[in-house]
Structures are given as structure tokens and as C-alpha cells.
Amino acid sequence: MTKEGVKNNLNKKKHRLFKPKKKKSVQEDAAIQYLQAQYDKIVPVEIKSFKDLPLSQKTLKGLKENNFFTPTDIQKLAIGYALQGKDILGAAKTGSGKTLAFLVPILEILFCKKWTRMDGVGALVISPTRELAYQIYETLRKVGHLHDFSAGLIIGGQNLKFERKRMDQVNILICTPGRLLQHMDENPLFDCSQLQILVLDEADRCLDLGFEATMNAIIENLPPKRQTLLFSATQTKSVKDLARLSLSFPTYVAPHEQAATVTPESLQQSYIVCEVDEKVGILWSFIKNHLKQKVLVFMATCKQVKYTYDLFCKLRPGVSLLALYGTLHQEKREKIYQEFCRKSNVILFATDLASRGLDFPKVNWVIQYDCPENVDTYIHRAGRTARGVLGKGEGLLVLLPHEEKIIEDLNKNKIPINKISVDSSKVMSPQRKIESLLSDNTDLKQTAQRAFVSYLKSVYLMKNKDIFNIHLIDTDAYARSLGLIVPPRIRFLQKYNKTSIGKHEPDATNTDDAVEKLKAKASNDEGSDQSESENMNELAREVTKKTKTKKEIPKFDFHNDNEDSDEDGFLQVKKKNMHVDIPSVPIDGNRESKKNTKPLTKAAVAKKILKKKIKVNTMVKFTEDGEAIEDDKKDVKSDLAKQFVNENVGGIDIEKAKEVLREEDKFDKMRFREKVKAKHKEQKRKLKNKKDNEGEKDDFGSQSESDGPDLSWLPDPDKVYGANDDEDDNSSHSKEPNSFENTSEIYSSSESDQSERNEIYHRPTKRKLLVSKGIPQESIIPRKVKKIEDVSASLSVQEAEALAMQLLQSK
Numbered sequence: 001m002t003k004e005g006v007k008n009n010l011n012k013k014k015h016r017l018f019k020p021k022k023k024k025s026v027q028e029d030a031a032i033q034y035l036q037a038q039y040d041k042i043v044p045v046e047i048k049s050f051k052d053l054p055l056s057q058k059t060l061k062g063l064k065e066n067n068f069f070t071p072t073d074i075q076k077l078a079i080g081y082a083l084q085g086k087d088i089l090g091a092a093k094t095g096s097g098k099t100l101a102f103l104v105p106i107l108e109i110l111f112c113k114k115w116t117r118m119d120g121v122g123a124l125v126i127s128p129t130r131e132l133a134y135q136i137y138e139t140l141r142k143v144g145h146l147h148d149f150s151a152g153l154i155i156g157g158q159n160l161k162f163e164r165k166r167m168d169q170v171n172i173l174i175c176t177p178g179r180l181l182q183h184m185d186e187n188p189l190f191d192c193s194q195l196q197i198l199v200l201d202e203a204d205r206c207l208d209l210g211f212e213a214t215m216n217a218i219i220e221n222l223p224p225k226r227q228t229l230l231f232s233a234t235q236t237k238s239v240k241d242l243a244r245l246s247l248s249f250p251t252y253v254a255p256h257e258q259a260a261t262v263t264p265e266s267l268q269q270s271y272i273v274c275e276v277d278e279k280v281g282i283l284w285s286f287i288k289n290h291l292k293q294k295v296l297v298f299m300a301t302c303k304q305v306k307y308t309y310d311l312f313c314k315l316r317p318g319v320s321l322l323a324l325y326g327t328l329h330q331e332k333r334e335k336i337y338q339e340f341c342r343k344s345n346v347i348l349f350a351t352d353l354a355s356r357g358l359d360f361p362k363v364n365w366v367i368q369y370d371c372p373e374n375v376d377t378y379i380h381r382a383g384r385t386a387r388g389v390l391g392k393g394e395g396l397l398v399l400l401p402h403e404e405k406i407i408e409d410l411n412k413n414k415i416p417i418n419k420i421s422v423d424s425s426k427v428m429s430p431q432r433k434i435e436s437l438l439s440d441n442t443d444l445k446q447t448a449q450r451a452f453v454s455y456l457k458s459v460y461l462m463k464n465k466d467i468f469n470i471h472l473i474d475t476d477a478y479a480r481s482l483g484l485i486v487p488p489r490i491r492f493l494q495k496y497n498k499t500s501i502g503k504h505e506p507d508a509t510n511t512d513d514a515v516e517k518l519k520a521k522a523s524n525d526e527g528s529d530q531s532e533s534e535n536m537n538e539l540a541r542e543v544t545k546k547t548k549t550k551k552e553i554p555k556f557d558f559h560n561d562n563e564d565s566d567e568d569g570f571l572q573v574k575k576k577n578m579h580v581d582i583p584s585v586p587i588d589g590n591r592e593s594k595k596n597t598k599p600l601t602k603a604a605v606a607k608k609i610l611k612k613k614i615k616v617n618t619m620v621k622f623t624e625d626g627e628a629i630e631d632d633k634k635d636v637k638s639d640l641a642k643q644f645v646n647e648n649v650g651g652i653d654i655e656k657a658k659e660v661l662r663e664e665d666k667f668d669k670m671r672f673r674e675k676v677k678a679k680h681k682e683q684k685r686k687l688k689n690k691k692d693n694e695g696e697k698d699d700f701g702s703q704s705e706s707d708g709p710d711l712s713w714l715p716d717p718d719k720v721y722g723a724n725d726d727e728d729d730n731s732s733h734s735k736e737p738n739s740f741e742n743t744s745e746i747y748s749s750s751e752s753d754q755s756e757r758n759e760i761y762h763r764p765t766k767r768k769l770l771v772s773k774g775i776p777q778e779s780i781i782p783r784k785v786k787k788i789e790d791v792s793a794s795l796s797v798q799e800a801e802a803l804a805m806q807l808l809q810s811k
Ligand SMILES: Nc1ncnc2c1ncn2[C@@H]1O[C@H](COP(=O)(O)OP(=O)(O)OP(=O)(O)O)[C@@H](O)[C@H]1O
Pocket: 067, 068, 069, 070, 071, 072, 075, 092, 093, 094, 095, 096, 097, 098, 099, 100, 232, 233, 356, 357, 358, 359, 383, 387, 388, 389
């Protein structure tokens, strides 16, 4: 090839490299223009598949890859309106595919705007729970992976630093409200000034009082010019909520509004009524009878979930058990969530954390073990089964007799639910086992106690007092059913009783006689030892009897009457009452006592303390027998200190305290010197005694146990028998002179600590004494040995053997 040819070729290549890019861009522009032109022509009823919607190839391919071919009702409607740029208020049954109804428009809108990584956050999806946010993120990843957008999951419990660094590159952000606000406040890289679409999944929950402050702060930080999409199975229509989001005329998309039921048609719903103490047995029996099923059990509180899980694990039902609740560590939450998604024969105990939005595949049963707070909660909980196009499932609601009233509400809200009865002969109550487990396991017992109190508290905090009436719960029986033989104290109730019963007594005109009578009784019993749970149980039993036919039960109005009815959803109320531990809450909102309204100042508290003659900054210690120990601070010597201690003033005068310390210091030093002197004296005395004792010991041979037997006065056998007696003996011994005088020296050389003693006690003298008593110096035993030695030495080997044989035979 000539040079020119090569040049031409390179030019061509360059040309080609550049050309397709341009072509692609042009093609894309054309495609976008075409798509956008179709938006106004969408007719939802005519849509049979996703292909009928004006969607980009990337989105269509993503949907196809994940087996989404036919859009659901809400998708048909919402995708069209969203593409047209409208704000949407979407409401559709649980499991009807709302997630794709907002994810597809997000992908398409950003695609059509040619959004790139450099453009920052273009879409924000807010979810009330971390698990739901994660689920949405996963769906987005699956469906939108062919697009060039970057997506980020921002939820609590994750590495904030990690999230922080990547924030400026994210185009689609899926988050929980708290974490989002944290980034808005703290992360300089977070910028949502270019935001195009805001989505609130489970919008009614995001906008309720629990998230009110956080959501308001978030909304303030968002650009007002944006598209807003709200989705939920129980959508908010509160004007106030919509105004908060600057939604003046959103398009209401509710494909199932005219449906006969608000719950999925393939969901079989039933309820049972039982006493509070039968619930554990029923649940246990249910699980034992459904070992090959996937069951989700909803409970009112985290502590109940924890206890039931711990307990049932110990009882070993023969199926996998899991527990999901808010106070678990995030990593564990994720693991449990995924495990429940993966497994098919498994029981998950959960709080309402899992009630909204979570798309666990193929759940067979949803058990609402505790009565749901309201109809909406019922719908969301029950909706964890029978999901998707072909999903089927069953729901079981467990109610206490007085909670049966909720059925009226469910029926009013187009929820078909049938009453079924429990065959009591088939209920296997593990009561005894539970009791024995708790008696062995203090931790489990404490968990049970917490579960007990937390359940009662949750009932107490419920808004609807027609359904949730703590006075109608037999707390003793409930405690027993949890394995607690002694019912735990219910402090919040105790305090409540003291305030409420006393106040209610005089003007109880429109309350039941029985209730009043029992309240009066309870108030009389207040001073007695009877626990409040006993009082309440008595009240509960009688009231239950009397009110089976009557509807009027004394109500507790915890709230202001002038609140907007749309916005006082239960969760709002629940949060408001989260701090009612000290029940200064009046029975009647209008009858607040003056005492409560008067602000308590520090001066007032100080006055109170002075009146009660409580000495501040004083401490009294007691012995185990309960006797007061004299305060050692009072054991002072100096006059100044004595005066200081006796002065009855609160607080500390630092200068005076310093002076007192200096004075006391002098006495302390004196005391210390005296102590040292006394110690030295004692040591000297002990040494002297020891010397005297040891002198005696030497004379009489008595020894202390610790010293061990002193054998130093005995003669050295080597010296006595001579070195020749033992041929194996150390050669040094053989060299030692065979005299008593020298034995002590030999011992002293081997045992250094005894050398002193030998010097002091003059053992050689002692041995001389023995000699002087007439014992011959050549002792008896050595002589005998010598005799034998002499005989054997004179014999030949054969003679010696013969002699030995003779000796043996004679023995
Ligand atoms: N077009 C579709 N075709 C087939 N399956 C679909 C379609 N859209 C969604 N699904 C499936 O339906 C199930 C429920 O979807 P999704 O979680 O979006 O429901 P939801 O309406 O958000 O429910 P919830 O109200 O409980 O939040 C999911 O498993 C999803 O994969």
C-alpha cells in the first residue's frame, strides 16, 4: 500500500470512528422525539403489552429480561400520565405493581432529557423503610441496567462515608427520609437542585406524623419545579399533605377504586376470636400444622417478636424461624429479609416494619397475631401475600373478644373476611414447657416480661379505644400464657390508674355502672398491696361480662379535638403518645388540672426540696443488714472541719472546703506517722518473739508446720557409715571427714538459709550432748552393717550364692 493509500485509510477510519457516534446521537434524538410525540396519544385501555407504551428500547429490553410483558392496571395508567409530565396520586391494591409504575417513568423521563452522570440527582425515591428502599433499588437495577444512569441506595445503618463520596455522581437516589436529610444537612457533595422527579412510595406513611418534621425539611430543600408521584395502596387525600408537597392538581390514579374489594381477589381472609391467654397456644398449633408453608406473623411490638422468636426457637417446632424488627442491627435485618425471600418453608415473626411494600415471594399465610391499628394497617399486612398477577394466599386475623369490633370497619372498607372457629381439641398449648423454660433461663424470662409490658403499652397507646382497651385485657392470664407465673408490674398503668380513676369518680354520669363501681374499688385498693394488674383484671373480667352487649366503654381521649381528621392517622397519634410513661395525660382534654399547666421552675423544685427537709449532696451508706454506716466524712478532727460538717447548707463553698482540707491534712499526716511508728514497733516485737520461739524449738524439738521438720541435728549418715558403705555415693562425700563437728558445716554449705540457724543454735554442742549420754560414737546400726559386710567379704561367689539361697529358704 502506498503512503497515500495508508493516509486515506486512516482518514477513513477516523471518519468512521466519528461518524457512528454522531449517527447514534442523531438516532437517539430522533427516537426521543418520536417517543415524546406519542405521549399524548396513550390510551390506557388499549395497552396490551409494554411495547404498546412509548418506551425506549433500553427500558423495554430491561422489562423483557425480567419477564414483565403485560403492564398491570396501575402501570397502564400511571406510566402514561407520568410520561405526560403530570403529578400523580396513585392508589392500587397491594401487590399490583406500583413499583414499576414509577420506576419506568423515571427511566424514561431521564432518558428523554439525556441525563448523564454529570447532571447530578435527577430522580429521588423516598421509602419509609430500609428494606423497601433496598427492594426498589434492586428492581431498578434489574429493569434499568441498560441505561447509563447511576443509582444510589441511601439508607440508615450503612457506611455514611462511603455514601458521601459517591453522592455527586448519583442520578437516581433511593432513600429513607432520615438518611436523606442527613446527607442534605451534612454532605457538601449532595446537590438536588436539578431534581426532575420526586417519588414517595407508601406516600401516606411518609407523610404521617412519624416523618412529618423530616419530610418537611426534605421538601424545603427540593426545587419547587419538579414532577411529584405519590403511591400507596392506602393513598392519602389529605389536602394538607398535598399542599405540603405543592401538589395543587395531581392526577388521581386509582384503577381499583370501583373494585368490589380493596384487597387482592386471590386473598382468602378469615379471623378468629380467642382469649388473650389462648393466643400463644393457637400460634404454636398453627405453626405445627403448617410446617411446609411460608408464613408471616405480625405482632404489635419488637419485644413481642423477639420473645416469641426466642421462645419458639427453644420449643423447636420443626421449621425455620426468623424474626424481623426495627431494633435489630442493619446487617442482620438485611440477612433475615433475604433469607425469608429465599426460603419456602419458613416462619417470619415481624413488626409492622415488614407490613408495607415488601414483596416476599410466595408467602402462603399472613397471620395478624395482634389486632392491627386500623384498616390501613390491616390492608398492608394482609397484602404481603397473594401478590402479583398470579399470587394466591391466605390471611388470618387473631382478635380478642372486644377487638371484634374492627370487623365492622373492615367490612365497611370492602374487605371480605369470614369468622372461623378454632377447634380447641387441636390446640396444643406448650404452657408447661414454656414455664419450665423460663424457670431455667433468666434472660428468656426477662424477654418475656418486656414482651408483656410492651404489648400492654402498645394497646394503651392505641387511638381507637373502642377496640383497644387495656382494661379489658386479663393481664394475669396474659402473663401466665407467656410463661410468667408472677405478672410483671405495669408501672405506666399503675400511674395512670392513680390519676384517672380518682378524677373520674365524681362525675361519671355517662359511664357504665360496673365500670364505675370497679374503678371506685380499684381506687380504694390503691393503698393496699394488691398489684394494679390484679385490680385491672378484676375490672376487666366484670366489664367484659357486662359489656358483651353494650358498646359504651369509658374512652380515653388523648388528643386535641380540633385536629384535621385527615391528618390524625393512627401513627400520628401513636408518636404523640410515645412519651406518656408519666401519665399526666388527662382523661378529658378539657379538664386539664391547673397543676399540670403551671410550669415547674428550678426555684419551685428547690423550695419543694427544702420543705421536705431533704439534704442535698448527702449520702447515707447502709450495711447489708440495713444499718446506716457512719459517714467517714464526718470523722473529722479539726475544729474547722467539724464546724463545716455541722453547717447545714446545701451546695459547696469551694474556698472553705479547701481550707478545711488543709486543716484535715495536718491531722492526716500525724495519723499516718503514728501508724508507721506502730507498724515498726509491731515488726520488731514479732521478730523478737520469733527468735525466742525458735530458741525454744531447738531445745524441745517442736516445729511449726510451715517450717517443716528440722533434721539438721541428726548425724550425717555418710559420715557415720563411712564413704565405703555405699560405693555409688558421690565421691565428694567419701572425701568428707567422718566427724559430727563437721556435719553442720556440710549442711550449711548446701542450704544457705539454714546456715544462720546452725550458727545460732550450735548444733555440734547438741550432738556432743548425745555422745555424752553414753551412746558410743560408732553407732549400733553401722556396726551390724559392718558385720554382714565382713562375712560376705570372706566368701567366694559360689559360697555367697549358697548362703543367699539358704537365707531365702529359711524365710
Ligand atoms: N407487569 C407485571 N407483570 C408481572 N408481574 C409484575 C408486573 N408488575 C409487577 N409485577 C410483580 O408483582 C409483584 C408486586 O409488585 P409491587 O411490589 O410493585 O407491588 P405494589 O403494588 O408496590 O405492592 P405494595 O402495595 O404491597 O407495595 C412483584 O413481584 C412484581 O415483580
